[in-house]
Every structure is written in structure tokens, then in C-alpha cells.
Amino acid sequence: MAAGEEHYDALIVGAGFAGIYSLKTLRDDLGLKCLCIDQAGDVGGTWYWNLYPGAMSDTESYVYRYSWDKDDLATYPWKEHYVKQPEVLGYLRHVVEKYDLRRDMRFETRLVGMEWDGTGWRVRMQGRDGERVVRARYVVMGLGLLSKQNVPDIRGIDGFEGEMAHTGKWPGDLALEGKRVGIIGSGSTGIQVISEIGRKVKTLTCFQRHPQYSVPSGDRKVTTEYRQWVNENYDEIWNTRQRIFQENWDKGNGFRFMFGTFNDISTDAEANEGACEFIRSKIDEIVKDPEKARKLKPHDVYARRPLCDGNASSGQSYFEQFNRPNVDIVDLKETPIDQIEAKGIRTGDGHLHELDVLILATGFDAVEGNYNRMRIHGREGKTLKDAWNDGPTSLFGVHVPDFPNFFMINGPLGAFTNQPPAIEAQVAWIASIIQEAERSSSSPVIEATKEGQEGWSELCEKLAADSLFWKAEDNWIFGANIPGKKRCLRFYFGGMSGFHEELRKCVANHYPGFIPFAQEHATTAKM
Numbered sequence: 001m002a003a004g005e006e007h008y009d010a011l012i013v014g015a016g017f018a019g020i021y022s023l024k025t026l027r028d029d030l031g032l033k034c035l036c037i038d039q040a041g042d043v044g045g046t047w048y049w050n051l052y053p054g055a056m057s058d059t060e061s062y063v064y065r066y067s068w069d070k071d072d073l074a075t076y077p078w079k080e081h082y083v084k085q086p087e088v089l090g091y092l093r094h095v096v097e098k099y100d101l102r103r104d105m106r107f108e109t110r111l112v113g114m115e116w117d118g119t120g121w122r123v124r125m126q127g128r129d130g131e132r133v134v135r136a137r138y139v140v141m142g143l144g145l146l147s148k149q150n151v152p153d154i155r156g157i158d159g160f161e162g163e164m165a166h167t168g169k170w171p172g173d174l175a176l177e178g179k180r181v182g183i184i185g186s187g188s189t190g191i192q193v194i195s196e197i198g199r200k201v202k203t204l205t206c207f208q209r210h211p212q213y214s215v216p217s218g219d220r221k222v223t224t225e226y227r228q229w230v231n232e233n234y235d236e237i238w239n240t241r242q243r244i245f246q247e248n249w250d251k252g253n254g255f256r257f258m259f260g261t262f263n264d265i266s267t268d269a270e271a272n273e274g275a276c277e278f279i280r281s282k283i284d285e286i287v288k289d290p291e292k293a294r295k296l297k298p299h300d301v302y303a304r305r306p307l308c309d310g311n312a313s314s315g316q317s318y319f320e321q322f323n324r325p326n327v328d329i330v331d332l333k334e335t336p337i338d339q340i341e342a343k344g345i346r347t348g349d350g351h352l353h354e355l356d357v358l359i360l361a362t363g364f365d366a367v368e369g370n371y372n373r374m375r376i377h378g379r380e381g382k383t384l385k386d387a388w389n390d391g392p393t394s395l396f397g398v399h400v401p402d403f404p405n406f407f408m409i410n411g412p413l414g415a416f417t418n419q420p421p422a423i424e425a426q427v428a429w430i431a432s433i434i435q436e437a438e439r440s441s442s443s444p445v446i447e448a449t450k451e452g453q454e455g456w457s458e459l460c461e462k463l464a465a466d467s468l469f470w471k472a473e474d475n476w477i478f479g480a481n482i483p484g485k486k487r488c489l490r491f492y493f494g495g496m497s498g499f500h501e502e503l504r505k506c507v508a509n510h511y512p513g514f515i516p517f518a519q520e521h522a523t524t525a526k527m
């Protein structure tokens with residue numbers, strides 16, 4: 001070790017749901033010396049960055065949290081059926097304080113590159129006080145599925161003279177009241193913003209790239225009886241993994257609609273069209289202006305991430321916003337954006353839509369986006385980018401061949417489901433495989449084989465083969481929302497119970513798909 005170099009057993013990158021739980025598990029349960037870093041100014045991950053108006057989880061409150069603290073599950077408050085951004089952030093801060101995790105966290109610190117040197121990782125980090133190198137035997141990446149913002153490459157975008165903000169990096173002090181606001185994007189985030197600000201701004205022009213099949217959330221206050229029922233049933237809820245998946249998605253409106261009504265909606269074209277027709281009829285019923293309704297109605301397959309919007313009973317659902325005279329829609333398929341100018345957006349029909357504020361609800365370079373920004377060199381100097389030349393892949397969403405002792409949480413081909421249980425499953429897996437490996441060697445090497453990764457990849461392909469999700473144009477689930485990004489499968493669609501079963505089988509069969517843990521490999525790497 002070079003003089004002055006810091007040394008850790010485990011470096012954890014990211015301080016969201018994944019990083020917080022990794023630190024707690026590896027430090028407090030395994031007794032490892034850990035450091036957790038994040039480029040953000042504090043903990044929270046998604047919920048630190050996404051401060052836009054209306055930001056909320058669309059997973060039911062009682063399962064959008066950790067399952068392992070039974071006391072917290074029974075006592076920590078939540079007011080409504082869906083938790084809003086400040087509450088999720090408050091909850092994560094509370095967990096960090098309760099378990100005294102902050103003392104091993106470092107903020108405003110970005111991982112820029114790392115290399116495997118045969119026994120561990122040399123990691124370059126950029127912090128407040130410049131660049132420094134640390135060594136760690138294990139590196140755990142909790143970088144988040146949805147954390148690298150996607151800023152569209154539109155002609156003239158840098159010349160806009162008003163205020164411009166991406167929802168994934170929202171300046172907390174951006175005032176919208178009384179302003180002429182434009183928003184590009186009507187995915188999950190876009191519809192949350194539109195539903196929240198329609199009644200507050202002077203005008204809201206929604207530049208719609210894709211019409212959406214959105215279903216109101218049915219959000220409402222949590223009653224004492226409901227909370228009591230949840231508390232009394234928590235053990236059952238969390239212990240039965242299939243039940244978590246089912247209940248969570250059932251209650252999650254858009255998710256329920258897609259997966260809980262007729263469960264062939266995502267695989268059978270006829271059943272899918274039945275659901276589409278129903279939602280189109282709802283749009284016609286809700287939106288009074290037939291021209292706006294026409295633009296809002298999707299006609300493609302219902303096969304994107306299901307969307308859930310505001311509370312229909314309080315007049316704040318997504319489609320209801322378009323009954324406000326100050327809220328309008330521009331269908332970019334009919335009239336594409338020509339360019340962004342100093343005063344606003346000029347569309348192909350020559351019209352300049354004048355704006356004070358432009359909101360980019362344009363989503364994320366999902367899954368591997370953050371990895372591609374770093375220089376990660378595994379065995380023989382091989383980069384992660386090289387390894388993913390034909391599309392990002394892994395074993396269990398966690399391991400990549402040639403990158404020993406390197407663990408991703410929700411890397412490519414991780415489970416497509418409510419995130420906290422998926423994160424918990426992967427952190428528990430990482431902790432258990434480290435424990436197992438350390439039993440066989442004092443400096444173990446935990447590394448997937450190529451065959452192990454290919455086997456997982458084939459299983460994921462098989463599970464997704466019948467899904468209509470493939471048919472949706474520009475779907476981020478397959479990487480198709482980013483120009484130049486490879487269109488390929490990025491998730492395991494077998495549900496949480498299937499995922500747990502695969503992990504269980506791997507342990508029972510003595511870790512097929514892995515190089516024996518005690519094996520050493522000579523290697524050289526360049527940074």
C-alpha cells in the first residue's frame with residue numbers, strides 16, 4: 001500500500017436506498033471497514049436529487065421502505081398511501097441517523113475510475129479537496145437505475161434565456177408561480193409535474209413526445225385502521241416475497257391495471273388492446289376539449305413502465321389538467337420541435353411558444369448510464385465498457401466476469417420490480433457471498449464465469465420473450481430512449497420470488513457460475 005493511501009475492506013458508491021443498506025450490512029453485520037461515498041451533498045440518492053414539484057413514489061408507502069427494521073415498520077409515520085419526495089428523504093435520513101451511518105459516509109465525492117490490481121481495487125475519487133486514491137478489497141456500486149439524467153440534444157438548447165431545469169437535478173428554489181412554463185416529456189415524472197403545477201403556473205405547455213396510458217393513483221390519507229392492519233400483517237407481507245410483489249403492484253394503480261386485472265395484458269396483443277381501448281375511453285370522458293383529448297390518446301401498444309398519476313377525486317389527475325384553460329398540449333409527432341430559441345420553443349409549424357421556464361422531464365440514461373461515465377478496468381486492463389460492447393449484461397444484476405470483487409446493485413439484468421425489496425435481496429446476496437468466500441480464503445476472489453453470465457442472460461431473454469414491452473417505441477426499459485444506446489434487454493422479468501429462487505439454487509448447488517473463491521489470478525491493469 002502506498003504511503004498515505006486510505007485502505008478499506010469495502011468501498012460503497014452511492015448513498016441512496018442501496019448504499020445505505022450496504023453500509024449497514026457490511027459494516028455492522030460483517031464487521032468490515034467501510035467507506036460510503038456519494039457525489040451528492042447528502043444521503044437520499046433519487047430522493048436527494050429529484051426535488052421537482054409533485055415528486056413521489058408510486059409504490060404503496062408501506063412497501064416503499066426497508067423491511068429489516070421491524071420497529072421502524074410499526075412506528076415510523078406516513079400520511080398517505082403514496083410517499084412524497086420529502087417524506088422518503090426524511091425516512092432515509094432517519095435510518096442513517098438511527099444506525100450512526102453518517103460517520104462512514106463522505107459526500108461531494110465522485111468515483112471517477114478504478115483498477116483491479118490482483119487482490120483489490122485502486123479507486124480514484126474526486127472530492128472537495130481534489131483527487132485521491134483509496135484501496136478497497138470489495139467495491140459495491142449503488143449507483144441507481146435512474147440517476148444519470150438524460151438531457152435531449154435539441155438545436156439551440158443552450159441559447160434559451162429563461163430558466164431551464166432537468167427534473168432529476170431540480171434546483172430547490174425554482175419558483176414557477178405566475179410563470180409561462182413549458183415541459184418536454186410525459187413519462188412518469190412529466191405527468192407528476194404536470195398534475196402538480198397546472199393549477200399554479202400562468203400557462204403550461206406540454207410538449208408531448210408520446211401519449212401515455214396513465215391511470216390515477218387513488219392516493220388518499222392513511223387511516224388508523226389501515227395502519228393497524230398493515231402493522232398486524234407486516235411479517236406475512238415481507239416474508240412472503242411473492243405477496244410483496246403482488247400486493248405492491250396490485251395497489252400501485254398503473255401497475256395494478258397492467259398486471260393485476262387480466263395478467264396477459266403485457267403478453268397478449270388482444271388483451272392489451274382491450275386495456276388500451278378502456279383507457280382511451282376514460283380520456284374521452286375526462287378531457288372536455290376533443291382536440292386535446294385526441295392528442296392525449298395513445299394508439300400504440302400499452303407496454304411501457306405503467307404510469308400512475310395524481311388523485312382523481314381531488315381534480316388533480318393528469319388528464320384533468322387539460323381541462324384548465326392555461327394548460328395546453330403540443331403533439332411533437334405532428335409538430336416536432338424545430339429548435340429552442342432565446343425566448344422559447346419553435347415548433348415545425350413556425351410557432352414560437354414563449355416560455356419563462358423550460359422543464360426537461362426527459363428521463364434518464366437508465367441502468368448502465370452511470371457506469372459508462374467511469375473508467376473501470378478489470379483483469380488485464382479490460383474496461384467495463386469493452387465488456388458491455390454487445391450490450392450491458394451480468395450475473396444476477398450483480399457480477400460481471402473479469403471484474404472480481406465488484407458488485408453492482410441493480411446492474412443490468414437485475415429484477416424489474418419495486419426497488420427496496422430488490423435492493424435488499426441483492427445486498428443480502430452480496431453480504432452472504434462475501435462471508436462464504438472469506439471462509440475459504442483470507443483474500444478471496446468473487447467472480448462470475450462467462451458461462452454463468454451467459455446462462456443468466458439466456459434465462460432473462462427467455463422470460464422476456466413473450467413480453468409486448470419489446471414493441472413500445474423508445475422504451476427506456478430496453479435502452480431505446482437514448483440515441484446510440486444499444487437496444488437490448490436490461491431486466492430480469494421473473495419477479496422477486498423467481499429471483500430469490502435463482503439465488504437459493506446457486507447456493508444449494510455450491511455457486512455454479514463462479515470461479516472458485518480461493519483461486520488467485522495474476523493480472524496487470526492500467527488506469
Ligand SMILES: Cc1cc2nc3c(=O)[nH]c(=O)nc-3n(C[C@H](O)[C@H](O)[C@H](O)COP(=O)(O)OP(=O)(O)OC[C@H]3O[C@@H](n4cnc5c(N)ncnc54)[C@H](O)[C@@H]3O)c2cc1C
Pocket residue numbers: 013014015016017018019037038039040044045046047048050055056057058059064109110111112142143144145146147189370374409410417418419420423
Ligand atoms: C422520480 C422517481 C420516482 C421513483 N419512484 C419509484 C417507485 O415508486 N418505486 C420504486 O421501486 N422505485 C422508484 N424509483 C426508482 C428509485 O430510483 C429507487 O426506488 C431507489 O431510490 C434507488 O435507490 P438506489 O440507492 O439504488 O439508487 P439512487 O437512489 O439513484 O442513488 C444512487 C446514488 O449514486 C450516486 N452516484 C452515481 N454515480 C456516482 C459516482 N460516480 N460517484 C459517487 N456517487 C455516484 C448518485 O449521486 C446517487 O445519489 C423512482 C425513481 C425516480 C427518479
